[in-house]
Amino acid sequence: MKAVRIHEFGGPEVLRYEDVSDPKPRKDQVLIRVKSCAMNHLDLWVRKGLPGVKLPHILGSDISGEIVEVGEYVTRLRSGQRVLLAPMHFCNHCAYCTSGRQNQCAEFTVLGNRVDGGNCELMAVPAVNVIPIPDSLGFDQAASVPLVFLTAFHMLTGRASIRPGQTVLVLGANSGVGIAAIQIAKLFNATVIATAGDDRKMQRAHELGADHVINHYQQKISDEVKKITNREGVDIVFEHVGASTWDESMKSLKPAGTVVTCGATTGPNVGIDLRFVYSRQLSVLGSYMGTMGELYEVLKHVFRGRLNPVIDRTFPLKDIRAAHEYIEKSQMFGKIVLNP
Numbered sequence: 001m002k003a004v005r006i007h008e009f010g011g012p013e014v015l016r017y018e019d020v021s022d023p024k025p026r027k028d029q030v031l032i033r034v035k036s037c038a039m040n041h042l043d044l045w046v047r048k049g050l051p052g053v054k055l056p057h058i059l060g061s062d063i064s065g066e067i068v069e070v071g072e073y074v075t076r077l078r079s080g081q082r083v084l085l086a087p088m089h090f091c092n093h094c095a096y097c098t099s100g101r102q103n104q105c106a107e108f109t110v111l112g113n114r115v116d117g118g119n120c121e122l123m124a125v126p127a128v129n130v131i132p133i134p135d136s137l138g139f140d141q142a143a144s145v146p147l148v149f150l151t152a153f154h155m156l157t158g159r160a161s162i163r164p165g166q167t168v169l170v171l172g173a174n175s176g177v178g179i180a181a182i183q184i185a186k187l188f189n190a191t192v193i194a195t196a197g198d199d200r201k202m203q204r205a206h207e208l209g210a211d212h213v214i215n216h217y218q219q220k221i222s223d224e225v226k227k228i229t230n231r232e233g234v235d236i237v238f239e240h241v242g243a244s245t246w247d248e249s250m251k252s253l254k255p256a257g258t259v260v261t262c263g264a265t266t267g268p269n270v271g272i273d274l275r276f277v278y279s280r281q282l283s284v285l286g287s288y289m290g291t292m293g294e295l296y297e298v299l300k301h302v303f304r305g306r307l308n309p310v311i312d313r314t315f316p317l318k319d320i321r322a323a324h325e326y327i328e329k330s331q332m333f334g335k336i337v338l339n340p
Contacts (some may be wrong), residue, residue: 002322002340003120005056009049012324017317025124030077031069032085036143037118037334038062039327041265042110047324049058052114060112060117060338061087062143064133074127084142086129086295087150089115103154103289110147110289117315121340130260134303138227143308144335145302146295148176150260152184153298154290155238157199160260166235167191169225169252170243173205173213174333177262181238182208183307184298187315195245197330204217204333208310222251233257243267250276258283310334 003020025031039062064084070077077083090105091095097105111117133142154219155177156162168185172178173194174204185192194210196202202213214224225234231255239245242264249259251274258281277284301307312332315323315339327336 001121002317003058004317005058005119006047007056008142009047009055012047012321012328014047015320015324017320020120022122023072023124025069027072028065028074028127029071029124030074030127030130032063032065032123032130033068033132034063034123035065035139035340036063037338037340038140038143038147038176038312039323040147041327042113042147042262044324044328046113048093050113052109054114058116058119059112060119061112061147062335063087063143063145064139065120065123065124067130068122071127077127077130077132077279082133082135082139082142083130084133084146085111085118085123085125086110086127086131086292087147088289091130092126100291100293101292108289118337119320122189128157131296131299133271134287136305137303140314140337141309141310142340143337144311145299147289148335149180149184149298149302149307149309150290150295151287152177152180152238153258154294154325155287156181156184156188156236158290158294159285160236160238160258161288162188162190163235164189165191167193167229167232167254168236168238169221169234170194170210170250171197171216171241171248172265173208173210174330176239176335178207178238179310179334180307182210185238187301187306193225193234201333204310216245221245221248225252229254237258241265243270244272245303250282253280253282256283258285260287261284262287262317311337313337314339 090102194205195216237249237259239261240263244266312334
């Protein structure tokens, strides 16, 4: 089969489109023909070099496709089914996994990180990762859902415990998790304040349901939040940007507010004044992906059309270097999808 592998860490030039051996599924696995694989910033970070990644390595976390072959021990799936993959690897037998907390498993990782991902034509995966999709959902759309919608759902419901009517600040409305967060927050009838970097992205954020949009390059986020909320602040800040927005995120919270973070795109090192945290009774929460139960829950809303992925552009898998260069420019609004 054809696949894109990295044999060393570095820039887009290390991505090699090449022939590799077809995978041979175990009796408890399913062989998938990959139709679409959506990109995430994780692809860029792994390509540049992350601990625990063994070379050569195949990137790609968000995968959809068709079942080619079903292992002898697999009973609920059949060849020809259209599916997406849960974008995670876990042992499925420890105390965390068997109690539905897969994202706390010692082996937990995202597909395409410490295990091979979907930048290829064929994948052999455990049956537990395989989820059938309705005919109404295209392969590109299906691949654009799992990681970002699960991450945003876990952040807002599993960690920040969003309640109807709250006010939520969503950083980076053009990102996959930002797009998901806006829609999920609106499911709870929240007032959503989003940030974006230009007029086109601001308009798209409004179209997704954001009630207010701040230009984070031209306006001071916390000042605008105070104007919008009559100086009250927000209940939840949905943070994934990191160093460049952290201070503004903290200043935007109301007393007893919550900032929940899943990433650090602009850098991981931030400062926290503990006096400010305890005197205002703020909560700072970390969030990492989510559980299988949460994925199935959020997919119900996707399959019924209540939540919708947004695709910016598609690229043939052989043009993956151009796709990496495009996503590094951060001009997209929505997901970048690779088609083998």
